Amino acid sequence: MIQVQHLTKTYEDLHRGRFVAVDRISFTVRPGEIFGLLGPNGAGKTTVLRILSTVLSPTSGIATVDGFNVESDAAEVRRRIGFVSNNTAIYERMTAWELVEYFGRLHGMGNDQLLHRMENLFDRLRMNDFRNVPGSKMSTGMRQKVSIARAMIHDPPVLVFDEATLGLDVLVARNLLSVIRSLRDAGKCLIFSTHIMSEVERLCDRIAIMHRGRILDSGSLAELTQRHREDDFEELFFGLLSRHENLDAELAEGVAS
Numbered sequence: 090m091i092q093v094q095h096l097t098k099t100y101e102d103l104h105r106g107r108f109v110a111v112d113r114i115s116f117t118v119r120p121g122e123i124f125g126l127l128g129p130n131g132a133g134k135t136t137v138l139r140i141l142s143t144v145l146s147p148t149s150g151i152a153t154v155d156g157f158n159v160e161s162d163a164a165e166v167r168r169r170i171g172f173v174s175n176n177t178a179i180y181e182r183m184t185a186w187e188l189v190e191y192f193g194r195l196h197g198m199g200n201d202q203l204l205h206r207m208e209n210l211f212d213r214l215r216m217n218d219f220r221n222v223p224g225s226k227m228s229t230g231m232r233q234k235v236s237i238a239r240a241m242i243h244d245p246p247v248l249v250f251d252e253a254t255l256g257l258d259v260l261v262a263r264n265l266l267s268v269i270r271s272l273r274d275a276g277k278c279l280i281f282s283t284h285i286m287s288e289v290e291r292l293c294d295r296i297a298i299m300h301r302g303r304i305l306d307s308g309s310l311a312e313l314t315q316r317h318r319e320d321d322f323e324e325l326f327f328g329l330l331s332r333h334e335n336l337d338a339e340l341a342e343g344v345a346s
């Protein structure tokens with residue numbers, strides 16, 4: 090469903106010059122699967138997810154969603170994808186209900202279909218108690234639920250979550266993780282970024298460990314722990330990162346000498 094091949098993104102940065110944020114990464118995500126991008130701050134996770142959701146264009150490489158290219162078939166891709174970040178703008182004056190309805194209309198949904206879908210989503214995400222609360226009076230958790238409902242309104246086969254649990258309390262975060270699981274069980278294709286290890290351990294069918302724009306390794310938790318002969322996932326993660334950093338430092342020294 091999602092195919093990424095040799096994807097690269099460079100930014101022109103005032104201080105760093107030409108900066109490689111995503112460096113020739115490749116992965117695929119199938120329907121009915123939760124794929125986790127795990128990496129520290131600045132690893133390149135958001136950049137990858139923004140390319141997938143057609144907000145950014147890649148410098149080189151290819152990304153497709155359901156066979157459609159994110160650059161040349163952007164409209165088709167947008168129809169198939171829902172994007173949830175932790176800083177989606179909420180219109181201050183619109184209520185939760187109005188906001189989700191508005192996005193449904195933007196996707197061209199008809200009255201009956203939209204109403205049915207909204208009732209279903211508001212139940213599922215437990216949003217009925219703040220249907221009529223305007224954006225300006227919403228808590229972080231409420232805003233996040235509205236962002237999720239808005240991303241799911243057109244029932245896309247692919248959902249992208251960029252650090253979606255950031256700022257949520259334990260209860261709301263747990264509810265979100267269980268919604269994500271049920272979406273997987275309904276055959277959706279899910280990609281999820283985080284720097285919280287326990288989230289990927291509990292949720293993801295496959296994991297890619299990202300650092301400085303590269304995927305250091307990927308596979309299921311069982312595959313990764315077997316390959317690195319390390320049962321403790323946290324140890325495995327830090328081991329990979331520090332080996333990669335040492336390697337980079339040696340390479341840099343080699344170039345300098």
Ligand SMILES: Nc1ncnc2c1ncn2[C@@H]1O[C@H](COP(=O)(O)OP(=O)(O)OP(=O)(O)O)[C@@H](O)[C@H]1O
Nearest residue numbers: 100101102110128129130131132133134135136137
């Ligand atoms: N518009 C931009 N111009 C220049 N550099 C950028 C731009 N956007 C991102 N970067 C850089 O690209 C790198 C990857 O950023 P990105 O936001 O993709 O990382 P991330 O893994 O999502 O990090 P975080 O966990 O902090 O959200 C960082 O070094 C960042 O500073």
Ligand SMILES: [Mg+2]
Nearest residue numbers: 134135136252
């Ligand atoms: Mg990010």
